[in-house]
Amino acid sequence: MKNRLRVLRAERSWSQAELGDRLDVSRQAINAIETGKYDPSLPLAFKMARLFETTIEAIFDDGAQNG
Amino acid sequence: MMEHKMAEQEKTVPRNKVMKTGIILATLFSVALIAARFAGVLPMPQNMSAGGVIALCVSLTAIVAGYVGWYLYNTDEHDLHANLWSMAWAWIASALITVNWSILHVGGLAPVPNALIIFLGSAVAAASVWAWLRFR
Numbered sequence: 452m453k454n455r456l457r458v459l460r461a462e463r464s465w466s467q468a469e470l471g472d473r474l475d476v477s478r479q480a481i482n483a484i485e486t487g488k489y490d491p492s493l494p495l496a497f498k499m500a501r502l503f504e505t506t507i508e509a510i511f512d513d514g515a516q517n518g
Numbered sequence: 519m520m521e522h523k524m525a526e527q528e529k530t531v532p533r534n535k536v537m538k539t540g541i542i543l544a545t546l547f548s549v550a551l552i553a554a555r556f557a558g559v560l561p562m563p564q565n566m567s568a569g570g571v572i573a574l575c576v577s578l579t580a581i582v583a584g585y586v587g588w589y590l591y592n593t594d595e596h597d598l599h600a601n602l603w604s605m606a607w608a609w610i611a612s613a614l615i616t617v618n619w620s621i622l623h624v625g626g627l628a629p630v631p632n633a634l635i636i637f638l639g640s641a642v643a644a645a646s647v648w649a650w651l652r653f654r
Contacts, residue, residue: 475594476594476595476596477594477596477597479596479597479652479653480594480595480596480597483596484596488654489596489599489651491595492595495595
């Protein structure tokens with residue numbers, strides 16, 4: 452699944468490890484999510500949305516068309 | 519809020535420390551099993567009493583169960599995902615090796631299936647899948 456996590460992280464000048472600490476997951480987990488190799492759970496996606504003060508849809512794109 | 523976060527951090531052991539402990543324990547366990555396979559003996563005193571053997575089994579079970587609980591408490595969902603798939607593939611590998619080896623044995627093409635080798639094969643499958651999903 453495509454996502455804007457790397458962009459959002461870069462905007463705040465956070466390292467993968469730093470973001471991992473804020474979300475209570477490992478650096479490898481952040482890397483796997485950013486590269487699309489792992490899709491986070493819904494609770495983690497909500498946690499990310501709250502951390503970046505945005506919505507889940509603004510971070511993740513499943514490629515499906517709306518409507 | 520901050521105090522709550524600090525309290526959480528105090529009770530949480532760094533994940534790398536937990537993982538390294540597991541890798542060291544698994545390596546020691548694997549070396550002991552491989553040594554047992556090739557030396558033909560288990561790496562423990564050969565003249566142990568029945569009580570001693572039972573105590574050893576109970577201790578080993580307690581150590582492994584305790585570690586697994588500690589690991590699962592400290593791990594994250596990405597690692598848990600890798601663990602679940604590694605366990606699934608370990609079971610598949612174990613089933614495939616056992617069935618094929620048994621058929622080969624019945625056909626006279628292989629010796630009697632060895633439980634230790636099957637266990638090691640499934641452990642290698644689990645470790646490979648876990649490492650692939652965790653670090654690729």
